[in-house]
Amino acid sequence: MSAEKLDLLLNEIGPLLLHNTSKSGALTPKQQLSVALHWLECGAQYHIVGDAHGVDKSTVCRTVQRVVNVVNNVLLNRIVRWPENIPNEIEKFYRIAHFPHVCGVVDGSLIPIDAPTNNEPAFVDRWGDHSINCMFVCGATKFFYYVSANWPGSVHDARVMRNSNLYRRFERQNIFPNAVILGDSAYPLKQWLMPPRHNNPNNPLQERYNRRHKGTRQVIEGALGILKEKFPCLHHLRVEPRYAANIVKCCTTLCNFARIGVNDDEVEVLNENNLILQEDENIVLDHPEREVPIRAAILRQEQILNLMNN
Incomplete structure (x- = not known):
């Protein structure tokens, strides 16, 4: 993150990091932000980061939690969001591998x-x-549009999708008419969600569909690689699940922020800010069967196949 972006970030969240105390020695907002970013960008143990900044490891722990909460409360829904110009985004995706009508890729x-x-x-x-x-x-430029961190690792990707605000909103009405999101074979076929085809791999048209699908979907893999490269703490979070989810959202927000800064435009917000799963709840493990696609979804996929044949 550049010095200019750091100053911008400090201007955005600095007032909320001020300590309401008359005691001396309280960390300034800039010091708090430096400590938190240091930990997020290396994932080291608290005492190592504390030694680098001349503070106790307990101070590092509290500071990171404070900054993570402020970033999520103030910036998450302003930065991790869908763009306003979806036709432009569809055009950017088409230039990648010539897959039509793509507004995002999911993984x-x-x-x-x-x-x-x-x-x-x-x-x-x-x-x-x-x-x-x-x-x-994410979008064609690897900018994140949506993040959900609500489920434990045993839950299937399809269940995570089915229980997301994204799924409910697109099932009710596609917020971007005729646009589709590409996902891997873990996701069901929907009018707005396109996984690869596996019915007849010897069909040249289906081979073209899968080839372009894979070429376009590689964008999300690259975006996740950038996210984890910027924030190595995500390689292993030694914290409880709810806090880990908040850290993931914070890192996603900061990853976007480092690229474009803050945009105050009104946009539709679909992000989930709370864990669905409480740690003390009874968890039902499921391995859902593949959903049977409705006829409209099959027809939509056929339309896209026909577009590739033109």
Whole structure:
């Protein structure tokens, strides 16, 4: 993040980081932001970051939590958002691999965490590690439009999608008429959500569809790579699940902020700001069967296939 963007970030959240105390030695907003960014950008143990800044590890812990909460409360819904000019976004996606009508690409990512005290088995993912399952949507320039960090690692990507605000909003009415989101084979076929085709791989038209689909969907993989490169703390968060979810959202927000800054335009907000799953709730593990696509979704996919044949 450039010095200019750091100053802009400090102007945005600095007033909310001021300590309401008359005691001496309280960290200034700039010091708090420096400590929090240092930890987010390296993921080191608290005492290592504390030694670098001349503060106690408990101060680092409290400071990081404070900055994460302020960033999420003030900036998340202003920065992790859909663009206003969707036709322009569709054109950018088309230039990547000539897949028509794409307004975004979606993928899930498992963020490793320490084993939680409550409901520990639910957080064991398919690799046998403890994690939370996060869903991201990004645009053609790898700018994040949506993030959900509501579910433990054992939950299937399709269930994360089905229980998201994104799914409910697009199922009710596509907010971008005729636009589609591309996802991998874990996601169901919908009029607005297009996974790869597997019915007849020997069909040249379907091969072209899958090839262009894969070429376009690589954007989200690159975006997640950038996010985790900027914030190595996401390689393993040694915190409880709810806090881990907040850190993921904070890092996503800061990743966007580092690229464009703050935009105050009114936009439709679909982000979820709270975990659906409480740590003390009973968790039902499920492995959902693949949804049977409705006829309208099949016809929509056929329309896209025909466009590629022209």
